Amino acid sequence: MGLRLRFALPLLISLGLILIVLQFYWTPLQLKTQQEEFRQTNVSILGGAESALIRDLLARDIGSFFANLDLLKQRHQNTWVNLSYINDSGLQIYPLFENPTTLFDSSGLVPVRYPLSISGTDLGILQIDINWGSKRDEVLAGIAQIRNLIIGLIVVVIVITLASFQGAVLRPLRELSQAIHNIAQRNFDVSLPPPPAGEIGELSRSFGWMLRELNFEKEVLDTHAIIYEASASGVLMKVNDHFIEVSGFSREQLLGRDHLFLMDESADGQDPASITTAIRGGAVWSGELRYRNREGRPYWVSATIAPLLDENGQVERYLSIQTDITAQKNEERARVEAETRAATDVLTGLYNRRRLDQELEKAVERRDRYELDFSIMLLDMDHFKSVNDNYGHLVGDDVLITLADLLRQKARKVDTLGRWGGEEFLIICPGVDLDGARTLAERIRSAVETHPFETVGFKTISVGVASCTRDETITDLLARADSALYEAKESGRNRVIAR
Amino acid sequence: MFLGVLIAVLLMAAQPASADGRVYTVGIVPQFEASRLHGIWRPILDRLESETGLQFVIRGSSTISQFEIEFAAGQFDFAYMNPYHLVIANDSAGYLPIVYDGGRELSGVLVASRSSGITSPEQLDGKVIAFPAPNALGASLMMRQELTDTFKISFTPRYVKTHDSVYINVLVGEAQAGGGVQATLRRQKQQYQDNLVVIHKTQSVPPHPLAALPSVPQDIQEQVRTALLKMGETDQGRELLSKVPISAIAPADLSLYIPLKNLGLDRFYQKP
Numbered sequence: 001m002g003l004r005l006r007f008a009l010p011l012l013i014s015l016g017l018i019l020i021v022l023q024f025y026w027t028p029l030q031l032k033t034q035q036e037e038f039r040q041t042n043v044s045i046l047g048g049a050e051s052a053l054i055r056d057l058l059a060r061d062i063g064s065f066f067a068n069l070d071l072l073k074q075r076h077q078n079t080w081v082n083l084s085y086i087n088d089s090g091l092q093i094y095p096l097f098e099n100p101t102t103l104f105d106s107s108g109l110v111p112v113r114y115p116l117s118i119s120g121t122d123l124g125i126l127q128i129d130i131n132w133g134s135k136r137d138e139v140l141a142g143i144a145q146i147r148n149l150i151i152g153l154i155v156v157v158i159v160i161t162l163a164s165f166q167g168a169v170l171r172p173l174r175e176l177s178q179a180i181h182n183i184a185q186r187n188f189d190v191s192l193p194p195p196p197a198g199e200i201g202e203l204s205r206s207f208g209w210m211l212r213e214l215n216f217e218k219e220v221l222d223t224h225a226i227i228y229e230a231s232a233s234g235v236l237m238k239v240n241d242h243f244i245e246v247s248g249f250s251r252e253q254l255l256g257r258d259h260l261f262l263m264d265e266s267a268d269g270q271d272p273a274s275i276t277t278a279i280r281g282g283a284v285w286s287g288e289l290r291y292r293n294r295e296g297r298p299y300w301v302s303a304t305i306a307p308l309l310d311e312n313g314q315v316e317r318y319l320s321i322q323t324d325i326t327a328q329k330n331e332e333r334a335r336v337e338a339e340t341r342a343a344t345d346v347l348t349g350l351y352n353r354r355r356l357d358q359e360l361e362k363a364v365e366r367r368d369r370y371e372l373d374f375s376i377m378l379l380d381m382d383h384f385k386s387v388n389d390n391y392g393h394l395v396g397d398d399v400l401i402t403l404a405d406l407l408r409q410k411a412r413k414v415d416t417l418g419r420w421g422g423e424e425f426l427i428i429c430p431g432v433d434l435d436g437a438r439t440l441a442e443r444i445r446s447a448v449e450t451h452p453f454e455t456v457g458f459k460t461i462s463v464g465v466a467s468c469t470r471d472e473t474i475t476d477l478l479a480r481a482d483s484a485l486y487e488a489k490e491s492g493r494n495r496v497i498a499r
Numbered sequence: 500m501f502l503g504v505l506i507a508v509l510l511m512a513a514q515p516a517s518a519d520g521r522v523y524t525v526g527i528v529p530q531f532e533a534s535r536l537h538g539i540w541r542p543i544l545d546r547l548e549s550e551t552g553l554q555f556v557i558r559g560s561s562t563i564s565q566f567e568i569e570f571a572a573g574q575f576d577f578a579y580m581n582p583y584h585l586v587i588a589n590d591s592a593g594y595l596p597i598v599y600d601g602g603r604e605l606s607g608v609l610v611a612s613r614s615s616g617i618t619s620p621e622q623l624d625g626k627v628i629a630f631p632a633p634n635a636l637g638a639s640l641m642m643r644q645e646l647t648d649t650f651k652i653s654f655t656p657r658y659v660k661t662h663d664s665v666y667i668n669v670l671v672g673e674a675q676a677g678g679g680v681q682a683t684l685r686r687q688k689q690q691y692q693d694n695l696v697v698i699h700k701t702q703s704v705p706p707h708p709l710a711a712l713p714s715v716p717q718d719i720q721e722q723v724r725t726a727l728l729k730m731g732e733t734d735q736g737r738e739l740l741s742k743v744p745i746s747a748i749a750p751a752d753l754s755l756y757i758p759l760k761n762l763g764l765d766r767f768y769q770k771p
Contacts, residue, residue: 060629060673063663093671097690 003173007165008158015154019147027143034139038132039110045076046114046126054116057123062093069094081109081131087124108133172200176207183211226301226322230259232315234276246324248294259305259318262291264298279307279318288325300329347397348404351418356426359416360474363428367468374430375437375467378481379444382460382493384423395455402453403461410444434467438498441465445496460494467498500533500561522554523715526575528566528584528707533559539742540579543730546739550726553719563634570594577723579709579743581636583768586760588710589753596708596756597724601749604703607637608684609646610695611676612669620676620699624652629665629674632658633769638665640764641701642678647767650699666691705755707743724750 049072056065065085073083081101085094114126221227222242229238239254247254247262260272267288278285285305290298301322310316343355351359366372381387381403388396400423407417407425416428427444429437441463448461464485468477480499488497525544527536537557544555558575560566570578573592580588582605588594609628611617623646630639633656646652659668662683669677670691676698684692709727711720730736731748740748 059660060657060668061660061664062667062671062673063659063661063665065664066667067663087671091671093667096667096670097694 003170004162008162011158018150022147030139030143035110035132038135039112042112042130054118066094079131081129083128085124085126088122108136169200176204224323228320230318232317234258264290264292279305282307299324299326301325345419348401348419350404356418359428364474372430374428375432375465376481377427377437377441377463377465378485379425379461379463380485381423382462387456391455399453399456406447406451410447434498437465437467438496441496462488462493463496464488465496465498502533504559522556523576524558525555526558526570526578528580529560529563543739546730547726551722573712576715577709577711579707581707582704582756582759583636583640583764585708585710585756593713594710595753596710596751597720598727598748599708599751600706600745602747603706605637605706606703607642607678607701608681608697609642609676609678609699610669611698613694613696617675618698620646620650623654623676626675627655627657629657629659629668629677631662631665637680638678640767643767644762644764645701670694704759708751
């Protein structure tokens with residue numbers, strides 16, 4: 001029901017009630033009282049004539065009696081019908097030889113009986129039908145006037161009320177409603193009409209603030225968040241604009257697809273199936289995913305996929321909020337690369353000196369904290385200078401590269417390899433004591449010895465091994481390894497000395 | 500009535516004396532109220548005055564009874580009265596009639612309701628008969644005299660004040676018959692007349708005379724009689740006289756009224 005009708009309804013109902021009361025209570029009441037009053041007036045007229053009539057009757061002066069009655073009848077001919085007199089024997093003696101007049105409409109006739117008596121003796125009865133039709137019509141006309149006045153007033157009131165209601169409430173509400181409708185149609189670019197004074201204005205203002213807040217949040221979300229809702233079977237039901245923007249697909253192309261259809265890989269190596277298993281069980285999944293957009297370009301998101309449960313605890317649908325972290329991811333990779341670069345020896349690809357220092361420190365730290373022993377071996381290619389001299393630096397570089405490869409092959413996975421300097425290499429071996437390190441070193445040494453290097457043929461290395469003891473500094477440890485290496489060199493090369 | 504007396508007194512006071520210095524009083528039986536009587540008689544008296552050079556003043560009586568007392572005491576020089584009054588007046592004060600309406604006769608009629616089946620006065624023995632007033636000449640006095648002397652019936656009289664009343668009383672059955680006069684009967688509504696039947700008519704007597712007191716000089720009486728008769732000869736005069744009512748004024752004398760005297764109406768006359 002329209003607001004206008006709702007508003008006008010009480011007034012209309014009141015009008016109806018008033019009309020009903022007028023019609024069924026007031027009018028009959030008025031008619032009754034007026035009729036009674038009218039009757040009384042006429043009775044008084046008779047009362048006024050009474051004494052003369054009684055005097056005539058007592059004197060048997062029926063002539064004068066008749067003359068008086070004729071006079072009364074004449075005087076009230078407009079309202080009196082059938083004035084008659086019945087004597088005490090029940091005989092009508094006035095009028096003689098006249099039939100009573102019947103009116104076409106006898107509804108307005110009020111019968112009046114006026115007994116004449118003196119000192120308790122009945123003389124007879126005067127009877128009149130008083131036609132109060134015209135008086136009644138007057139009363140009814142008066143009531144009709146009132147009724148019309150009331151109707152007119154109430155109609156005017158309704159019109160005025162509705163008009164002001166229209167202006168003060170309906171129009172602003174409608175404008176507001178239209179604005180809200182626009183928003184529901186995802187058209188956020190609405191400007192609200194200027195708020196009028198009063199409660200509607202309050203509503204409009206509040207809505208305006210809410211709208212700004214929503215706008216802000218939406219902008220924030222749409223700018224930064226990819227949001228979607230998927231059915232219990234994983235089918236995309238709702239996607240926000242940012243999803244569309246980032247993925248490059250249209251809404252129609254997205255809805256109905258599996259929510260992980262764009263997924264390439266996850267940062268922690270999970271596949272769509274494992275994620276699905278996790279969330280189907282009611283767990284919230286968080287992680288970094290790499291997607292492919294429409295053009296096939298990858299982008300990274302930080303995603304949370306939350307299952308929403310119904311009252312029985314069953315998964316009803318999934319809600320996911322994701323942020324595009326491609327930039328961060330790229331930065332991370334760049335950083336990692338930079339880091340790696342900073343820690344890598346360009347030629348051999350092994351750790352560089354700087355990194356080796358860091359690793360040493362870490363090893364010492366591990367020793368201190370976890371009492372994990374470690375050993376280091378410092379090795380050096382024998383007669384490397386002659387390679388450079390005889391074959392040139394390029395060949396020398398190749399030799400070093402090949403050596404590095406050999407080391408990588410022969411060292412354990414847990415060992416940290418690095419180029420210490422020119423033709424010197426350092427290997428940090430966690431968890432081995434001196435003997436163990438020596439064995440390892442020996443293995444490496446013999447591997448090198450037996451490996452035919454391109455161009456230069458067979459080469460050898462000397463190795464100095466030191467095992468880290470408690471409370472020994474890196475410097476001391478290195479000094480010991482270095483000393484061992486020196487000894488290896490001094491004692492004929494192509495050997496391992498452990499200190 | 501009082502007004503009439505007042506007017507009369509004032510007029511009398513204002514009236515200059517006539518040639519012989521005397522103002523003649525005229526009494527009129529109060530059949531109507533004073534102002535009406537005055538309206539009828541004053542123009543006539545004015546004519547008389549201009550004709551005779553005499554002065555006349557109307558002297559009103561408040562009731563018929565009062566009138567009767569006054570004329571019996573001879574307080575009017577001239578008086579207009581009904582025939583029976585004349586008889587009494589003649590007996591008591593010697594009044595003699597000078598003029599009367601020769602064109603009329605007075606008699607009473609007895610009516611009964613047509614539906615009553617009464618056709619003659621004999622059937623009224625022991626019944627109720629309505630009369631206007633006890634002393635109404637034709638309707639009551641003469642009628643009752645004849646009913647008693649001629650038809651020898653006894654009846655209960657009811658005096659109902661007016662002729663109209665008499666007829667209606669008969670029509671409604673309050674009285675089995677009623678006494679009235681032809682003139683008033685003819686004035687009733689046609690429906691009333693249709694339902695009434697005249698069952699008896701009394702003998703006729705001459706109507707009201709204008710009478711003079713014997714103490715009024717004869718020549719004055721003659722002057723008045725002549726002047727009045729002369730009025731009867733002109734249209735204008737007849738017009739005035741018809742209001743009395745006198746339709747054909749004629750000289751009168753006592754012999755006209757002797758039969759009336761012999762009826763013994765005083766048996767039926769109600770003294771004041």
